[in-house]
Amino acid sequence: MVDQNRKIGFIGAGKMGSALMQGIIKAEIVKPENLGAADVYEPFLNDLKAKLGINISTDNSVIASASDILILAVKPQTLGSVLENLKADITSDKLIISIAAGVPLSTYENALPAGTRVIRVMPNIAATVSEAASGIAPGKNATPEDVKTALEIFSAVGTAVQVSESIMDAVTGLSGSGPAFIFPIIEAMADGAVLEGMDRKSALTLSAQTVLGAAKMMLETGLHPGELKDMVTSPAGTTIQGVHALEEAGVRAAFMNAVIRATERSRELGKK
Numbered sequence: 001m002v003d004q005n006r007k008i009g010f011i012g013a014g015k016m017g018s019a020l021m022q023g024i025i026k027a028e029i030v031k032p033e034n035l036g037a038a039d040v041y042e043p044f045l046n047d048l049k050a051k052l053g054i055n056i057s058t059d060n061s062v063i064a065s066a067s068d069i070l071i072l073a074v075k076p077q078t079l080g081s082v083l084e085n086l087k088a089d090i091t092s093d094k095l096i097i098s099i100a101a102g103v104p105l106s107t108y109e110n111a112l113p114a115g116t117r118v119i120r121v122m123p124n125i126a127a128t129v130s131e132a133a134s135g136i137a138p139g140k141n142a143t144p145e146d147v148k149t150a151l152e153i154f155s156a157v158g159t160a161v162q163v164s165e166s167i168m169d170a171v172t173g174l175s176g177s178g179p180a181f182i183f184p185i186i187e188a189m190a191d192g193a194v195l196e197g198m199d200r201k202s203a204l205t206l207s208a209q210t211v212l213g214a215a216k217m218m219l220e221t222g223l224h225p226g227e228l229k230d231m232v233t234s235p236a237g238t239t240i241q242g243v244h245a246l247e248e249a250g251v252r253a254a255f256m257n258a259v260i261r262a263t264e265r266s267r268e269l270g271k272k
């Protein structure tokens, strides 16, 4: 486990930063007094302090200089100025982890002092409920111990796999953005049941549990999704009618395209 006395700091305490902080506290990776967050927006920080008991500052340097592991959770578009201002606070004993979409490891390695240990991670918002799916790509100065540390942190808030940097944009398009592809599907399936007369609350509960159950079944049985689909689909039954409707609508191609478009956008963000 990560040494509980190590200090983890976040630069950026927005949606993803706060999701990870909640997951980190829930998983007891470090004690609240060893977790810090900096953000330009003070109300976010005050909420987090009240909720999680962590250290906060509107000054990035205060959090950066106090941290052994610094997690950059600002928007890719903001990152350039944040790195420029952090330069003086980054020493070789710190591990830098960035979750910014698209931004290549070389950007950090060029902007920060020579030899800085950097790891690029793409988690997702389900870190809030300890079910994130994260890809981890180490930079050229990161040590095997650093990779272990990153895997420990992100495995504690879900599932984490090491990937090569060249695949990080696809991780972003699939699991980074993916929750936003699934939420509307849960809503739309519930809408179908509401149209048939079910109350909204029951429809949303049954729809979400159906997605959760299907995902859990696949992960726990290790069976191929096609085989699992066949287990539900009785000849001339109900399910095959629904499957036919999805195929007619081109839903598989639409989902492939969603992942491809998000991946392309991640690549674009990396070129800025």
Ligand SMILES: NC(=O)C1=CN([C@@H]2O[C@H](COP(=O)(O)OP(=O)(O)OC[C@H]3O[C@@H](n4cnc5c(N)ncnc54)[C@H](OP(=O)(O)O)[C@@H]3O)[C@@H](O)[C@H]2O)C=CC1
Pocket (backbone or CB within 6 Å): 011, 012, 013, 014, 015, 016, 017, 038, 039, 040, 041, 044, 060, 073, 074, 075, 076, 078, 082, 099, 100, 101, 122, 123, 124, 125, 176, 177
């Ligand atoms: N949201 C998600 O599901 C995921 C996001 N990511 C990545 O995480 C990063 C953050 O995304 P997200 O949490 O959604 O974005 P948010 O905008 O919610 O969070 C970023 C936070 O950083 C603050 N901020 C802006 N400038 C600075 C600065 N100079 N110093 C410190 N803090 C600053 C923002 O304040 P203000 O709003 O006032 O500008 C905001 O509170 C992005 O790089 C994104 O690609 C990765 C995986 C999933």
Ligand SMILES: O=C(O)[C@@H]1CCC=N1
Pocket (backbone or CB within 6 Å): 101, 172, 176, 177
């Ligand atoms: O939409 C975005 O750019 C971020 C990165 C992955 C999820 N949200």
